[in-house]
Amino acid sequence: MEYPFIDVLIIGAGPIGLACGLEAKKAGYSYLIVEKGCLVNSLYKYPLNMTFFSTADRLEIGGIPFASIQAKPNRPEALEYYRRVTDSQGLNINLFEEVTALEEAAGIYQIQTSKNTYQAKHVIIAIGFYDVPNLLNIPGEYLSKVRHYYFDPHFYYKQKIIVIGANNSAADVALETYRKGAEVTMIIREAELGRIKYWTKPDLENRIQEGSVKAYFQSHLLAVRENEVDVQTPDGQITIPNDYVLAMTGYQPQFHLLEKFGITLSPDLKRHPQYHPETMETNRKNVFLAGVICGGMDTHIWFIENSREHAVKIIQHIQKQTPTV
Structure with a gap:
C-alpha cells in the first residue's frame, strides 16, 4: 500500500514546531506538522491571565513580527499571533492527530498516527512537556480536589486553597486566587521563594509578610483528604482545613514517547535525550529534536526564545544532506 510521502514530518504544533514548518517551507521541502491537540496546545493550557516573562520580539518565529499592546504579551495575544502565523503562511498542519508509531526501513520512516500513515525521509520531534505533571506521590493525590493545572481564579472564590510550589506558576496562582476571594496557603519546600517574575515577587513577598497569604517554608504535603491536608513543617506536622490543592510542581517531557521512538536517554535522573x-540529530539518523524536549528533566534550559534557532539548524543540516532541486 502506498502512503503519502513527505520530505519532513514534524511532530508537535507548538511555536518551535511551527518554526520548523516555516523553515522547511522556505527551503522548498514538502512537510507536514501533526499535533495531537489544538494549535500551540501547551500555550492554550496556560492560565487565562498569564503574562509572558519575555517581550513579544523574543516569541517571534520565522521573522514574522509579533505586535503586542503591552511590553510583555499575554496568553490571548500569543494564541492570536501563532494562529495568524499559521494562516498567513499557509502552514500544512493537521490538528488533533496523534503520532502513535515511528518505524524505519531502508532510510524511510513510516509514521503511524491516529488518523493516517505517512512516509518521510526526515522526522522532527518538537513536543513540549506540559502533558505530564510531576506527581506528589502522597496519599490522596488522585482525589478530584488535587489539580496540577490552573486556568481561572474565579472558580476558587471563597475556597480554602493550598498552593504547592515556589516559582512563577505558584506565585501567579497564589496571588490571583487570593485577589478573587480565596483563602490561600502556600507550601514551599525551600527556605525562600524561587524563580519568580521580577514584577510579581515583591507583591507576593508583601502579601506573605502581611499575612494575606499564609506560607509554610521548608515544608511539604504529607497527605490529602476530602476536607483537609496534612503538612510537615519545621515545627512538626499540622493539619489544615482545605477545599482544593493546586500542585504547581512542574511538568516533564513525554519520555515514554521518546523511548518508543528509539531515542536514547541518559541513564541519570536528568534523562537528557541524545542529540548533536x-x-x-538524535541517535536515529534523520530524526531530530527541537525545542524544550531537548532539555530532558532540565525543563528550565530551553524556551521559545532560545530554541527558535533549532529549526534553522535542522533544516540547514537537511539541506546539506538532501538539497532541494
Whole structure:
C-alpha cells in the first residue's frame, strides 16, 4: 500500500514546531506538522491571565513580527499571533492527530498516527512537556480536589486553597486566587521563594509578610483528604482545613514517547535525550529534536526564545544532506 510521502514530518504544533514548518517551507521541502491537540496546545493550557516573562520580539518565529499592546504579551495575544502565523503562511498542519508509531526501513520512516500513515525521509520531534505533571506521590493525590493545572481564579472564590510550589506558576496562582476571594496557603519546600517574575515577587513577598497569604517554608504535603491536608513543617506536622490543592510542581517531557521512538536517554535522573547540538540529530539518523524536549528533566534550559534557532539548524543540516532541486 502506498502512503503519502513527505520530505519532513514534524511532530508537535507548538511555536518551535511551527518554526520548523516555516523553515522547511522556505527551503522548498514538502512537510507536514501533526499535533495531537489544538494549535500551540501547551500555550492554550496556560492560565487565562498569564503574562509572558519575555517581550513579544523574543516569541517571534520565522521573522514574522509579533505586535503586542503591552511590553510583555499575554496568553490571548500569543494564541492570536501563532494562529495568524499559521494562516498567513499557509502552514500544512493537521490538528488533533496523534503520532502513535515511528518505524524505519531502508532510510524511510513510516509514521503511524491516529488518523493516517505517512512516509518521510526526515522526522522532527518538537513536543513540549506540559502533558505530564510531576506527581506528589502522597496519599490522596488522585482525589478530584488535587489539580496540577490552573486556568481561572474565579472558580476558587471563597475556597480554602493550598498552593504547592515556589516559582512563577505558584506565585501567579497564589496571588490571583487570593485577589478573587480565596483563602490561600502556600507550601514551599525551600527556605525562600524561587524563580519568580521580577514584577510579581515583591507583591507576593508583601502579601506573605502581611499575612494575606499564609506560607509554610521548608515544608511539604504529607497527605490529602476530602476536607483537609496534612503538612510537615519545621515545627512538626499540622493539619489544615482545605477545599482544593493546586500542585504547581512542574511538568516533564513525554519520555515514554521518546523511548518508543528509539531515542536514547541518559541513564541519570536528568534523562537528557541524545542529540548533536550543531545539527539537533538524535541517535536515529534523520530524526531530530527541537525545542524544550531537548532539555530532558532540565525543563528550565530551553524556551521559545532560545530554541527558535533549532529549526534553522535542522533544516540547514537537511539541506546539506538532501538539497532541494
